[in-house]
Amino acid sequence: MPSPFLVTRPEYELVTRYFYRWAEPVIEEATRKGCEIIDLDHDKANHDRLVGTLRKKPTKMLVMLNGHGNKTTIAGDGHKAMVDVADADCFKGKIVYARACESAAELGPAAVLKGAVAYIGYDIPFTFLHEGKSATPLEDETAALFLEPSNAVCDALLKGHSAGEANARSRAKYRHNIQQILISDAKGEYSYALSFLFDDMEHQLCLGNQDARV
Amino acid sequence: MTTNTPMEVSEELKQLVIARLDMIPNHVRVSVGSEGDFTRAELIARVQSEDSVGREVMRSQLEFLRAMSGGRLLDEVNTNDA
Numbered sequence: 001m002p003s004p005f006l007v008t009r010p011e012y013e014l015v016t017r018y019f020y021r022w023a024e025p026v027i028e029e030a031t032r033k034g035c036e037i038i039d040l041d042h043d044k045a046n047h048d049r050l051v052g053t054l055r056k057k058p059t060k061m062l063v064m065l066n067g068h069g070n071k072t073t074i075a076g077d078g079h080k081a082m083v084d085v086a087d088a089d090c091f092k093g094k095i096v097y098a099r100a101c102e103s104a105a106e107l108g109p110a111a112v113l114k115g116a117v118a119y120i121g122y123d124i125p126f127t128f129l130h131e132g133k134s135a136t137p138l139e140d141e142t143a144a145l146f147l148e149p150s151n152a153v154c155d156a157l158l159k160g161h162s163a164g165e166a167n168a169r170s171r172a173k174y175r176h177n178i179q180q181i182l183i184s185d186a187k188g189e190y191s192y193a194l195s196f197l198f199d200d201m202e203h204q205l206c207l208g209n210q211d212a213r214v
Numbered sequence: 215m216t217t218n219t220p221m222e223v224s225e226e227l228k229q230l231v232i233a234r235l236d237m238i239p240n241h242v243r244v245s246v247g248s249e250g251d252f253t254r255a256e257l258i259a260r261v262q263s264e265d266s267v268g269r270e271v272m273r274s275q276l277e278f279l280r281a282m283s284g285g286r287l288l289d290e291v292n293t294n295d296a
Binding site for chain 2: 014015018068069070075079101102124125126127128129130131132142175178179182183191192194195196198199202
């Protein structure tokens with residue numbers, strides 16, 4: 001029986017619109033795998049819904065958090081705090097991927113301390129480049145350089161890979177894009193993206209049990 | 215959301231970072247954490263003013279430059295994930 005997949009997807013400005021749409025392929029993959037999908041989108045991406053749902057479901061599950069954040073907090077709808085270190089116990093038993101800024105610096109470690117099985121996230125502001133395609137974010141090839149490797153974390157977990165392997169596979173996709181930009185004529189035009197790709201890759205961390213699987 | 219650590223960077227290094235940022239095309243935006251989206255010109259202005267966004271961008275650019283000069287980037291390019 002596949003584990004449930006919970007995703008938070010606020011959509012109230014351009015970045016969250018990108019994350020909202022780019023989470024769709026992951027949701028589709030989870031659906032194909034037969035997972036129960038808990039999609040906390042738009043105004044459902046709030047503290048009470050997220051923390052309440054997680055605490056009511058003590059079972060193992062994959063949690064994907066999309067949004068803005070800082071070291072201690074991830075935001076939901078309307079840029080309001082959705083989860084912070086005081087709520088870290090809600091991740092007990094879960095494998096978490098946070099596509100948000102800096103949460104692996106403090107929220108992630110707090111979550112692991114309180115029983116999260118694994119927490120994958122960034123200890124720096126997550127930076128990505130895009131072309132402002134607010135109507136069609138999935139067609140943005142510049143954003144894809146960053147968001148396809150980001151999606152690879154949950155894709156790998158859904159395929160049964162461990163947290164450590166999922167992180168490595170995601171970093172490998174960043175690395176592949178960097179390699180392509182450096183050596184390929186087709187991707188050479190994206191050389192301006194190199195440093196930003198490298199930074200996200202280097203600062204994507206897997207905390208907790210590297211061997212954990214959903 | 216961005217670094218508040220004072221960073222002492224020479225003017226020469228700052229200009230090197232700005233030269234790198236100058237490669238960003240006009241139609242591309244850089245989303246820096248929760249700080250917002252920036253054009254090339256806006257990002258360069260932030261670096262010149264050394265505000266929190268500017269310092270964060272400087273940090274990432276300098277890490278990349280160190281990775282290049284120290285061979286770390288070459289190691290990554292030569293890594294075969296197959």
